[in-house]
Amino acid sequence: MSDLPKPLNGHAASEALKLGSAQTPEVVLKGFQRTEVWVFDLDNTLYPADCQLFAQVDQRMGEFIARYLGVPFEYARHLQKSYYRQFGTTLTGMMRVHRMDPRPFLDYVHELDLSGLAEHPRLAAAIERLPGRKLIFTNGSRAHAERVAGKLGVLSLFDGIFDIVDAAYVPKPAAACYEAFLKAHGVDAPTAAMFEDMPHNLEAPHALGMTTVLVRSDSNDDHPVHRTMRTWTVPPAHVHHMTYDLAEFLERIGPIPALVDAPSTQRS
Numbered sequence: 583m584s585d586l587p588k589p590l591n592g593h594a595a596s597e598a599l600k601l602g603s604a605q606t607p608e609v610v611l612k613g614f615q616r617t618e619v620w621v622f623d624l625d626n627t628l629y630p631a632d633c634q635l636f637a638q639v640d641q642r643m644g645e646f647i648a649r650y651l652g653v654p655f656e657y658a659r660h661l662q663k664s665y666y667r668q669f670g671t672t673l674t675g676m677m678r679v680h681r682m683d684p685r686p687f688l689d690y691v692h693e694l695d696l697s698g699l700a701e702h703p704r705l706a707a708a709i710e711r712l713p714g715r716k717l718i719f720t721n722g723s724r725a726h727a728e729r730v731a732g733k734l735g736v737l738s739l740f741d742g743i744f745d746i747v748d749a750a751y752v753p754k755p756a757a758a759c760y761e762a763f764l765k766a767h768g769v770d771a772p773t774a775a776m777f778e779d780m781p782h783n784l785e786a787p788h789a790l791g792m793t794t795v796l797v798r799s800d801s802n803d804d805h806p807v808h809r810t811m812r813t814w815t816v817p818p819a820h821v822h823h824m825t826y827d828l829a830e831f832l833e834r835i836g837p838i839p840a841l842v843d844a845p846s847t848q849r850s
């Protein structure tokens with residue numbers, strides 16, 4: 583893996599190149615000059631996909647569906663993936679097609695062994711130095727977000743969590759989900775940045791005027807979009823920035839208050 587975040591477009595690329603290294607963050611990356619609200623997806627974004635935590639969620643969803651519908655596990659997995667692609671989350675498909683009560687499902691799928699998830703002090707430091715509010719915006723449950731963010735050592739840095747219950751079980755990437763999020767937390771979209779591992783979940787943020795960052799991993803392969811991403815020569819326009827390392831990317835955004843308030847601190 584490169585030690586540079588992998589920029590998506592020409593401008594982002596040139597800005598990243600200007601940065602040179604994490605030790606010389608004089609340039610604020612495009613789109614972050616007026617960012618006041620930092621919005622993070624949880625699963626496979628705040629923690630990397632290769633720690634396999636979401637793989638546990640994935641497995642437990644299959645188990646729950648098999649038991650709930652009384653079908654073989656393999657068929658439950660087929661339904662699970664089909665609903666995930668069709669409705670945005672497996673849960674939404676189960677609610678719409680099978681009228682399932684979401685609460686036992688959410689409790690079961692988020693009962694995880696977090697022992698493989700390490701504390702991430704570098705990420706915590708990078709999030710802490712961002713100016714303004716920080717929010718978690720997840721298609722999962724609040725309890726899951728609190729446990730995972732707590733284990734990472736970043737929970738206390740966040741000002742709020744918007745979960746699938748807050749979204750009235752309408753998940754990302756539905757436009758209504760983002761509108762509900764912005765309203766609930768009083769966020770003015772052009773002053774916000776959104777970090778996500780699924781590119782289609784950045785389409786609405788881009789359309790709303792948010793700055794978008796794709797937190798990418800090539801170890802994940804449970805959605806057709808992962809194969810699509812591997813064919814990208816140029817990322818789509820709704821992905822403004824892309825990185826394989828969230829902590830490093832946040833470090834590279836630049837000292838925003840210093841640039842705005844004290845330009846003399848910049849090197850010549």
Ligand SMILES: [Mg+2]
Pocket residue numbers: 623624625626627778779780
């Ligand atoms: Mg995610």
